[in-house]
Amino acid sequence: MSDAENPPQRPRRTLWTFAVWAVVYALDQVTKVLAVAHLTPYEPEPFIGDLLQFHLIRNPGAAFSFATGFTWIFTILAAVVVVVVVRMSRKLFSLPWALALGFLLAGATGNLTDRLLRQPGFARGHVVDFLQLPNWPIFNVADASICVAAVLIAVLAVRGVGLDGTRETRTVKGEQEAGGA
Structure with a gap:
């Protein structure tokens, strides 16, 4: 077999997804334990002046306390996201996608x-x-991780980067017609 018929295999990037997941998930869980142990609910405490405050609440809803009566739906949706990301991670050859999915999985x-x-x-x-x-x-931290993932996924989608690391090539209509002549 020639090299053209058997191209070299690029390494899978699944390990990166789970490395990002492990670090961010651990950070999320540790900071939540510390927040519950050391903060008084509904009493803001300045951390970096007015820029960042610690303000402990328990949120039954989605982001921004949206749909607080549907906690069980968000539980199901989060479980589905976890399953989909784990399945997708087996097909990863793109490091940026591996990082994005790691942040999404952690969140x-x-x-x-x-x-x-x-x-x-x-x-x-x-x-x-x-x-x-x-x-x-x-x-x-989990919410911030989901936001980081959303930005990375949007950038990758706009740039046409696939899970396999290939880039979608886009041509302008005039260039395509000129190239075909």
């Missing part, structure tokens, strides 16, 4: 852990939020 599992294990009960637990920026809802 989803971080908040899913709260929904499964915290009060008021299994699959209805409230997410611990404790970070507050000016004019922004209170959030946690």
Whole structure:
């Protein structure tokens, strides 16, 4: 077989997805434990002046406390995201995609852990939020991780980068017609 018929295999990037997941998930869980242990609910404490405050709340809803009566739906959605990301990670050859999916997986599992294990009960637990920026809802490390993932995924999609690391080539209509002549 020639090299053209058997191209060299690029390494899978799955390990990167799980490395990012492990670090960010651990950071999320440790900071939530510390927040619950050391902060008084609903009493903001300045950390970096007015720029960043610690403000402990328990959020039964989605981002920005949206749809607080549907906690069980967010539990199911987070579980689906985890399954989809784990399945997709087996096909990864792109490091940027591996990092993006690692952040998404960490955010989803971080908040899913709260929904499964915290009060008021299994699959209805409230997410611990404790970070507050000016004019922004209170959030946690998992929420920030999901936002990082969303930005990375958007950039990769706009740039046409596939999970396999290949880039979609786009041609302008005039160039395509000129090239075909």
